Amino acid sequence: MATQQSQSIQTLLEAEKEAAKVVQQARQYRVQKLKxxxxxxxxxxxxxRKQKEQEFKAFEASHAGNTQNVQVAIDKETDVKRKEIAEAYKKNKEEVVKKLLDRVVLVKPELHRNLKKVQS
Incomplete structure (x- = not known):
């Protein structure tokens, strides 16, 4: 009976070792699958990422021409407006200076409206 028990214990130890090997292999398999x-x-x-970068570059390239065209149009419009302002300045400069001088030089002295109310 002692030999049978020792043989059973030996069988259990071998089964435990085998189970430990299976568990170790499963862990290694899981780690490898994660990697x-x-x-x-x-x-x-x-x-x-590469695909999206290519799509962005293609989009950017297709719209770059539009941006340049818009910039050229804005520059032309700015030049036209600048010329209009310069012409208006030249045209109205004399009249504005005359009006300013008239306001400064021609002073009509009169009492302030609040002063009149106080004296009444």
Whole structure:
């Protein structure tokens, strides 16, 4: 009976060792799968980033011409407005200076309206 018990214990120890090996292999398998998944995800992210960069560059290139055209149109419009302002300045300069001088030089002395109310 003692030999049978020792044989049973030996069998249990071997089964425990075998179970530990299986658990260790499962852990290694899980770790390897996680590493593979991370690597795959990194590759997919990099491919997606490159694709979006290419799309952005294509979009930017297609709209760059429009931006330049708009800038040229704005520059032309600005030049036209600047010329109009310069012409208006030349045209009205004398009249404005005359009006300013008239206001400064020609003073009509009169009592302030509040002063009249106080004296009444």
């Amino acid at each position: 593979d998944a991370r690597t795959q995800a990194t590759k997919e992210i990099e491919e997606y």
